[in-house]
Amino acid sequence: MINTLFRFLNLTFITLCILVVLSFALAYFFPGDTWLNLFGAEFIQDQPTLMLVAEQTNVLMAFWYYIQALLEGEWGVSFATGNALYPEIMRLLPATLELSLYAITIALVLGIPLGFIAGMQYHKKIDNIFMSSSMVMYSFPVFWLALLLILIVSLQAQWLPMSGRLSLLFDIPHRTGFILLDIWLSDVPYKQAALYDALQHLILPTLSVSFIAFAVFLRTTRRSVADVLQTEYIKCAQTRGLPSSTIFFRHVLRNALLPVLPLLALQISTLMTNVMIVETIFSWPGIGDWLIQAIYERDFPAIRAGMLLVAMVVVVMTLSLECLSQMIDPTRDRFAYARH
Amino acid sequence: MIRFHKLFTPVIFLPILWLSGCGPSHDIQQQHLSDSIAPDGVIYCSEGNPSYLNPQLDTSSTTSDVSSHQIYSRLLDFDEQTGRIQPALASSWLVSSDGLTYTFQLRRNVEFHQTEYFQPTRSFNADDVLFSFDRWINPSHPYHEVNGGSYPYFDSLNLAEKIQSIKRINGYRIEISLFERDSSFLANLATDFAVILSAEYADMLAVDNRQSQIDFYPIGTGPFKFDAYQKNQFIRFLPHLGYWRGVPQSAQLIYDITPSSAIRFAKLVTGECDTIAYPSQAEIDVMRATPNIVVEEEPGLNVGFWAFNTSKPPFDQPIVRRALAMAIDKNSILDAIYFNSASRARSLIPPSSWAYNSSIKEVSYNPIKAKELLNQANIPAGFKMTLWAMPVVRAYNPNAKRMAQLIKNYLAAVDVDVTVVTYDWHAFRDKLSQGEHDSVLIGWSADNGDPDNFYRPLLSCEAIPSGTNRAMWCNTEFNALINAAIRIPDVDLRASLYAKANNIIAHDIPLVPIAHANRYQVKAHSIKGLSINPYGSIRFENVVKAPKVQQIDNQDGRP
Numbered sequence: 001m002i003n004t005l006f007r008f009l010n011l012t013f014i015t016l017c018i019l020v021v022l023s024f025a026l027a028y029f030f031p032g033d034t035w036l037n038l039f040g041a042e043f044i045q046d047q048p049t050l051m052l053v054a055e056q057t058n059v060l061m062a063f064w065y066y067i068q069a070l071l072e073g074e075w076g077v078s079f080a081t082g083n084a085l086y087p088e089i090m091r092l093l094p095a096t097l098e099l100s101l102y103a104i105t106i107a108l109v110l111g112i113p114l115g116f117i118a119g120m121q122y123h124k125k126i127d128n129i130f131m132s133s134s135m136v137m138y139s140f141p142v143f144w145l146a147l148l149l150i151l152i153v154s155l156q157a158q159w160l161p162m163s164g165r166l167s168l169l170f171d172i173p174h175r176t177g178f179i180l181l182d183i184w185l186s187d188v189p190y191k192q193a194a195l196y197d198a199l200q201h202l203i204l205p206t207l208s209v210s211f212i213a214f215a216v217f218l219r220t221t222r223r224s225v226a227d228v229l230q231t232e233y234i235k236c237a238q239t240r241g242l243p244s245s246t247i248f249f250r251h252v253l254r255n256a257l258l259p260v261l262p263l264l265a266l267q268i269s270t271l272m273t274n275v276m277i278v279e280t281i282f283s284w285p286g287i288g289d290w291l292i293q294a295i296y297e298r299d300f301p302a303i304r305a306g307m308l309l310v311a312m313v314v315v316v317m318t319l320s321l322e323c324l325s326q327m328i329d330p331t332r333d334r335f336a337y338a339r340h
Numbered sequence: 341m342i343r344f345h346k347l348f349t350p351v352i353f354l355p356i357l358w359l360s361g362c363g364p365s366h367d368i369q370q371q372h373l374s375d376s377i378a379p380d381g382v383i384y385c386s387e388g389n390p391s392y393l394n395p396q397l398d399t400s401s402t403t404s405d406v407s408s409h410q411i412y413s414r415l416l417d418f419d420e421q422t423g424r425i426q427p428a429l430a431s432s433w434l435v436s437s438d439g440l441t442y443t444f445q446l447r448r449n450v451e452f453h454q455t456e457y458f459q460p461t462r463s464f465n466a467d468d469v470l471f472s473f474d475r476w477i478n479p480s481h482p483y484h485e486v487n488g489g490s491y492p493y494f495d496s497l498n499l500a501e502k503i504q505s506i507k508r509i510n511g512y513r514i515e516i517s518l519f520e521r522d523s524s525f526l527a528n529l530a531t532d533f534a535v536i537l538s539a540e541y542a543d544m545l546a547v548d549n550r551q552s553q554i555d556f557y558p559i560g561t562g563p564f565k566f567d568a569y570q571k572n573q574f575i576r577f578l579p580h581l582g583y584w585r586g587v588p589q590s591a592q593l594i595y596d597i598t599p600s601s602a603i604r605f606a607k608l609v610t611g612e613c614d615t616i617a618y619p620s621q622a623e624i625d626v627m628r629a630t631p632n633i634v635v636e637e638e639p640g641l642n643v644g645f646w647a648f649n650t651s652k653p654p655f656d657q658p659i660v661r662r663a664l665a666m667a668i669d670k671n672s673i674l675d676a677i678y679f680n681s682a683s684r685a686r687s688l689i690p691p692s693s694w695a696y697n698s699s700i701k702e703v704s705y706n707p708i709k710a711k712e713l714l715n716q717a718n719i720p721a722g723f724k725m726t727l728w729a730m731p732v733v734r735a736y737n738p739n740a741k742r743m744a745q746l747i748k749n750y751l752a753a754v755d756v757d758v759t760v761v762t763y764d765w766h767a768f769r770d771k772l773s774q775g776e777h778d779s780v781l782i783g784w785s786a787d788n789g790d791p792d793n794f795y796r797p798l799l800s801c802e803a804i805p806s807g808t809n810r811a812m813w814c815n816t817e818f819n820a821l822i823n824a825a826i827r828i829p830d831v832d833l834r835a836s837l838y839a840k841a842n843n844i845i846a847h848d849i850p851l852v853p854i855a856h857a858n859r860y861q862v863k864a865h866s867i868k869g870l871s872i873n874p875y876g877s878i879r880f881e882n883v884v885k886a887p888k889v890q891q892i893d894n895q896d897g898r899p
Binding site: 162 | 381574592598603
């Protein structure tokens with residue numbers, strides 16, 4: 001286990017280093033003045049470490065100061081707004097994380113149990129219904145689904161709002177950046193109404209993001225359950241006359257869930273991509289919407305910082321889930337096998 | 341085979357039950373009613389981010405829509421219905437008999453905004469007027485260079501050079517003297533751009549060396565005070581409780597920044613906006629058919645026209661211009677380009693202006709007569725000319741390229757061969773100023789209600805070098821008339837001079853006026869008190885949102 005952890009930390013560190021090098025190189029690749037691309041302004045008074053980067057004659061030294069500046073939260077300023085990037089990104093990131101978190105929760109909470117049903121009913125009617133409908137869901141382009149939901153639920157039926165996280169009439173002070181939490185912590189007189197409004201705003205974006213992830217979880221769980229049911233130890237347990245609940249909880253559940261965790265890790269990057277698309281469509285004020293805006297405006301410092309952060313989030317999440325799943329399921333550890 | 345059905349029902353449905361359990365509807369119904377009542381306010385879906393929160397610095401309507409009539413007041417205002425000038429921060433004014441000195445009596449007890457970043461200790465007085473004017477008039481003023489130092493509206497009119505002095509007579513009276521008579525001067529003071537800032541606030545910022553904040557954290561005497569602005573997202577205003585015309589009815593005013601016109605319309609449908617900026621003309625009919633949405637339209641103060649380059653032969657001959665004007669059918673062009681959203685232009689100024697005269701003679705569609713006139717002028721069959729079509733969409737011409745194609749077809753019928761030319765907007769205007777065109781489709785939107793704002797920039801001799809006279813037309817008689825008209829304060833006398841000027845244009849045809857496009861306002865049914873302001877940007881001070889009638893059992897309905 002320590003081996004696994006060590007290898008994981010090593011891998012994360014190296015990947016992050018490569019990311020930082022790439023982000024530094026981006027300043028050279030973008031058209032225009034390198035330092036201006038990196039800083040966003042000629043001179044930034046409250047970011048002294050970042051300013052040191054330009055004074056270096058040696059690229060390696062410049063890179064060294066760049067890393068220091070990154071660690072100190074001096075990420076430069078945006079071309080478009082002139083605002084410091086680090087606080088701006090940190091203000092937006094919770095909105096994206098919130099949306100991803102709810103979407104993945106819904107996908108897991110619905111996808112895995114339904115996957116179990118399908119797996120238990122392998123090649124029967126329910127299974128076929130689940131399989132065909134999940135195939136349809138899996139094939140849905142997320143932007144089209146989002147637009148369709150807006151068209152039907154918001155514009156035709158007028159049940160739910162189509163943009164933003166909260167009606168602008170509610171003035172909720174920014175604390176954690178997680179809207180539900182912020183409303184909960186605030187002491188505004190209209191707390192319940194705000195909470196209700198925020199939930200209404202959440203429904204459509206969350207549904208759009210969780211749609212594909214749900215289908216993936218359902219299909220993998222079903223496959224895994226079906227595989228487990230085919231194994232000798234289940235047949236053995238059945239012939240021994242164990243009650244079906246014991247078989248299910250002791251033997252099927254655990255073994256079938258093992259392949260789902262690495263799958264979750266694989267889904268992170270797809271999820272982030274979908275979240276960014278959905279954010280743009282629903283005007284959700286998160287990092288995706290902001291980054292796409294920055295690309296439109298050719299705001300190079302913002303593109304660099306935004307990509308660095310999104311990539312970091314994806315890498316760290318993916319690798320930690322990967323590490324977790326290896327620790328839970330040692331059979332996945334190839335090197336451990338080799339040692340025995 | 342094991343029967344898993346019984347086992348699975350709870351496994352599946354527990355999470356679903358849990359999910360539905362965290363829905364809010366149960367909680368809300370049990371909650372105290374006051375908790376579940378949403379705050380009140382008006383949401384306006386605007387089209388973009390303002391550059392500053394001060395219209396002195398920017399002529400873009402995005403900036404003035406946000407700031408002019410919400411945050412600030414002016415010395416004078418236009419009456420939205422009649423276009424006449426009415427008192428605002430100046431309660432009365434006096435013009436000397438030579439027309440060179442204007443004395444303004446200022447309103448007393450006008451309070452500035454009280455905000456987190458500034459608490460005023462005194463009410464509005466002459467010092468604020470002096471500060472606000474000196475900032476753009478006097479290049480050595482400490483605030484002149486703050487945030488760019490360019491004041492485009494006043495610069496384009498050369499207003500700073502026209503003003504000889506601004507004097508404080510006493511705390512509530514100021515005197516402005518001009519170098520020469522200018523009957524549009526009062527109108528200029530009533531435009532969106534002549535706003536009054538707080539001198540006390542400016543002094544406070546100067547002490548802290550934060551001068552540039554004055555245009556981003558604004559303080560004014562308008563109906564709403566600034567609360568928060570998040571780029572690409574929203575601007576929030578709160579009512580100014582000490583507003584001198586009476587407290588605005590709306591508990592807050594929010595600009596929801598939505599660049600796409602389709603999304604603005606969609607948000608209006610879902611009720612996320614109460615009113616929207618710049619509805620797309622192609623969607624107007626759909627909006628009319630949508631329940632709960634009101635579409636209002638009014639003729640705008642603009643004109644779209646077809647100008648001939650009168651400095652180039654053969655367009656220097658009035659007979660050629662008349663022939664070409666006769667060759668096109670304006671009514672069909674109106675139908676095809678403006679979709680019934682414009683009225684036929686008979687002269688430069690729209691019918692809503694006081695200087696409009698309905699007796700003006702207009703060239704009517706007559707291709708046979710046009711052919712005869714061309715023959716008289718010795719224009720050979722197959723004569724080639726260029727028609728420049730502007731590349732951008734403007735209210736006065738939503739599709740210049742399509743219009744150019746139509747005109748090309750009409751002119752082909754009289755044996756004139758037209759080449760349609762277009763460039764990107766910047767290059768287009770550059771080349772136009774150099775007179776490279778034979779004829780051009782372009783237009784003009786007025787900044788104030790004064791007719792001089794049409795005649796002088798579009799057709800005066802001085803406007804040829806400054807680049808707004810697209811016809812390159814200089815007629816000394818016409819020039820004398822409009823210069824005389826601006827020196828006369830009497831409206832009827834001015835109108836008679838403009839009528840003469842109109843006759844010269846109608847006779848000489850330096851340009852063919854095509855359409856006055858309508859202005860639209862699209863809003864939810866529940867919004868009352870919002871009217872189209874033809875003399876500038878949107879005003880929210882009288883806007884109220886009628887409370888939504890809700891059923892008793894529907895307390896948790898969306899606010």
